[in-house]
Amino acid sequence: MQITLQKAFIKINKEQCKGCTLCIETCPVDVLKISDKFNSRGYHYAEYVGDGCTGCGVCFYACPEPGAITVYKRGAVVDEEILTLN
C-alpha cells in the first residue's frame, strides 16, 4: 500500500556501506552512528538511530557509494513496507 510519509527517514544498505563515516561526520542532527556489527565484507557500517532525520539529504551526497544511502523526505509517497524493511 502506498503511503505519504509524515516524517523523513533514511535507509542505509549495510552491504553497500564501507564504513567511511563521512555520513556520520556530516549529519547536522547527529542521528547516524557506526554499528557495532560488521557486514559481509568486514566493514562496521553506518546506521540510522531510528529517529530525528530531517531529510536534509546531506548524508546522501557525502556518501561515495552509489546506492548505500537512500533518503526519504517528508511528503514522499512510498510503499508501506519500506518502513519495516530496515
Next chain:
Amino acid sequence: MAKQLMKGNEAVVRGAILAGCRAFFGYPITPASEIAEAASLLMPEVGGVFIQAESEVAAINMLFGAASGGVRAMTASSSPGISLMQEGVSYAAGAELPMVIVDIMRGGPGLGNIAPEQGDYYQVVKGGGHGNYKVIVLAPNSVQEMCDLTYLAFDLAEKYRTPVYVLADGFIGQMVEPVEFPEPKFPEIDKSWCVDGTAETRHNLITSIYLAPEELEQHNLRLKEKYERIKRNEVRYEAYKTEDAEVILVGYGIVSRILKSVVDIMREDGYKVGLLRPITLFPFPEEKIRELAKTASLFFVVELSTGQMVDDVKLALNGMCEVRFYGRCGGMVPSAEEIIEQVKNVFKEVEKEIEHQK
C-alpha cells in the same frame, strides 16, 4: 570518368572523401603536409571535420575518438610523426577500431631528413606499438593507387575493425600522374559496436583493457584469428613477367616502378628476370613467393632502406631459395641502370653455379 593530373598526396584526400571519410586529424610534417592541407580545404566542403592537432599524439587520439563514433576518419603523417602515433595505434588495434593512417615515409633515424626512404617498414608492418597486434598495410606505387588504395583502406578497416596503413614513400606522395576517381560512397554507421550518443549505442564500450589475464589472452587469440583471416583473404600483389624468371626482383612503392623498368630493359637483353611487387605488406604475399621459388633460382630485394622487407622475403622462403639485397637510403634512390648492374652480376653468379653443378 576522365583522368585528372594530380599529386599523390592530394589524390589520397580525394580517395578518402570518395570512400566516405568525413574526419581528418593531423599535424604538419614534410613530406606529408599536402595531405593535411588538402583535407583542411576539402573536408569542410563536404560537411567533414578537419583539425590541426597539437601533436601527432593528439591527432591519433582524436582519430581514436572519431573512429569510436563509427564514422570514417583518418590521419596522415611521416616517419617521426608515425613514431609518436604508435601508442594510439596500439590502443586502436586493441579496441578494434577501424581507421586509416597514411605514412609518407622520409629519411631516418631521428630527424633524419625529408628525402624519400622506406625505413618505416619495421615500425609500421611489424607493429611499432606494444602488444600482439597487426595492422593491414597497403603500399601504393602510383598516384592512381594513392587514391584507390586509400579508398580500399576504409573498407578493409571496417570489414576487420582494424587500423589500416597506406604506406608510401616521399616520391609517391610528391609525384604527379593522371588519376581516374571512383564514385562517392555513403557508408552506414555500424551501431552494433560504436558509440554515437544515441539510445542504440548506449551500452557499447570502446576499450582495450582486459584486466583478467584469462580474458586478455582470449582477446589476443581472437585478434590473432582475425589476422589469420586477413592473411587468408587480403593478400594483394603484382607479379610482372615472373612466369619463366630465374631471378625475381622484389620491391614495393617507388622501388617497384624502377624495378619494372629494370625488368623491361633486361628482358630486351634476354635476361629472364621478373618482378614481384607486394601491394599488401601485411598480409605479405608469402605463398606467392614460395610458389615463385619453385621455378626461380634467386630473389633480389631492393628497398630504400638498409634492409627491412627483405626479412619477410627470407621468412616466407625459409631457406627455400637464395635471397640478395640491394638498398639505398638517406634519400638516395638507385637508378634502373645501377640496379641492372647489380642484377647482371647476380646472373653471372647463378650461371657459374649452374655450370659448377654440371
Next chain:
Amino acid sequence: MATTILKKPGTFYEVFTRKPDADKINTHYCPGCGHGKLHKLIAEAIEDFGIQDRVIIINPVGCSVFLYYYFDTGHIQVAHGRAPAVATGIKRVHPHSIVISYQGDGDLAAIGGNEILHAANRGEHITVFFVNNAIYGMTGGQMAPTTLPGMKTTTTPRGRDIRNEGYPLKMAELIATLDAPVYVERVALTDAKNMARARKAVRKAIQIQMENKGFAFVEALSACPTGWGMNPPDAEKWINEVMTKYFPLGVFKDISDKVEPVKFEKKVLSPEEIKKAIGVDGETLTMKKYQRNIVAEKYKNPKIKVAGFGGQGILLLGLVLAQAGMLEEYNVSWLPSYGPEMRGGTANCHVNISEFEIASPLVSIPTALIVMNRPSLEKFEPTVKSGGLIIYDNSLIDIEPSRKDVEVIPVPATKIADDIGSTKVANMVMLGAYIGYTGILTKESVFDALDIVVKRKELNELNRRAIEAGIEYVM
C-alpha cells in the same frame, strides 16, 4: 515538484556486471574516496537532465579507469592523458552527443598537459571533470603534478621539494587564462556546503554543453584517504584546511551568459555535389580531342629533366609539359626534385611523356635536358642519353655543353623573356623552344594546359607570348 526521495541515480547500472570480481554492487574505490562522490553528482545530473542516451564518457587512466563499470552510458576507454583529444574526436563527429571527459591529476596535468590545454583553447564543446587529489592513487601513491610542497609520497619520500620537483600546477587558474573556455570552477568534494557548490558546478558544466556554448571545466579537490594515510573525515578536513590554501575554491571564469550557442548543422551532399566540392567532377577537364603532331622517332617518348634555380619556374615548366601530354592522351608523369638533389637552391623535375605505360617515373638518363642554370648543366650534362637533346638558356649559362654525341640547342630564354615583358617567363620561352624544336606537343594543347595548371589566369597572356617566342626562335 521537488524530489522527495534521494536514491541511487538511474544513470548508474543497477548491477555492475562489467566488474570482474564477485562484488557487483559496490564500487572498486577505497572507503571515503572522492571519486564516488563526484560520480554520484554526475549521475544525478545526467538523470535529471534526461540526457542519458546522449552521454559518452571518456574513461581515463587512473583510479577512474573503470567508469564504464558504473555509468549506464556510452564509454570510450583511452590512453593515459589523451582523454581531451579523444573527446574532441568523438564530439566533432557526433555534435549532438554529450561528451564528458573525466581525468585525474596525473592524467590531466602531467602526461596529458598538452591535450587539455589545446582542447580548452579550441573551445571544444565538452565537459571536463578534473579530480585533483594531489597524488597518484592507482599506482600506489606517487607524486602528482598537484602534490603540495613538502607532501610526502612514495616518490617524494622526503616531501615534495620545490627545487627538485617544482610547484603544484594550478590547472583551473591556468585554463581560465585562455580565451575560449566558457566556465572554469574549482570545488571541493568535502562537507555539506562544498558538496552543494560542487553539485551546482557539475550541473552547470553539463548544461553549458547541452546549450552548445562551449568548453566547461570543473576541478574537484578530492580525498584519497588511502594514499594520504588518513581516515576519511580527516582527509576531507585536510582538503578544507590545507589543500584549499594552495588551490583556492571558486569560479575562475564564467562567460556562459555572454556566449552565443553554436548551431551544429549536418551537411548532406549528393554524389554529384561531393565530386564538385572536391574538384573531381570533370568540370575542369576538357573533352576536346587534340591532333598530335607527327614526331620524329628520336624525339618520341621523351624522358625529360628540367633543371635550374629555384624561382625560375622549373617545376611549372615540367607540369605544363605533363598536363599537355595528358591532353594529347599520352601517358605522363611528373616528379619534383626531392631529396639530395634539392641542395644548393637548385630545382629540377622529371617528366615522362610516353605512348607506353610509364614504369619508372624517375629520369636518371634523360633523352631531353631543359636546363636554365650553369650548375644544373654541369651536373646533368653527363647524364643525358647519347643521341639526346640539351636545350639550355645561353643568356644565363656562360659555358657551352661539351658533349659531341648529343644535340645542343642554345636559347637566350631570359633575354627573350625580358624583351617581351618579364624575365619570369623565361621558363615558358624554354618550353616553347622545346616543343617547337621537337614537335612533341602542339601549341594548342600546351596553351590549354596552361589554363589548367596556372592558378592566376591573368598571367597566361604573357606566358602564351613567351611560348610563341620560344617556338619562333627555334623555327
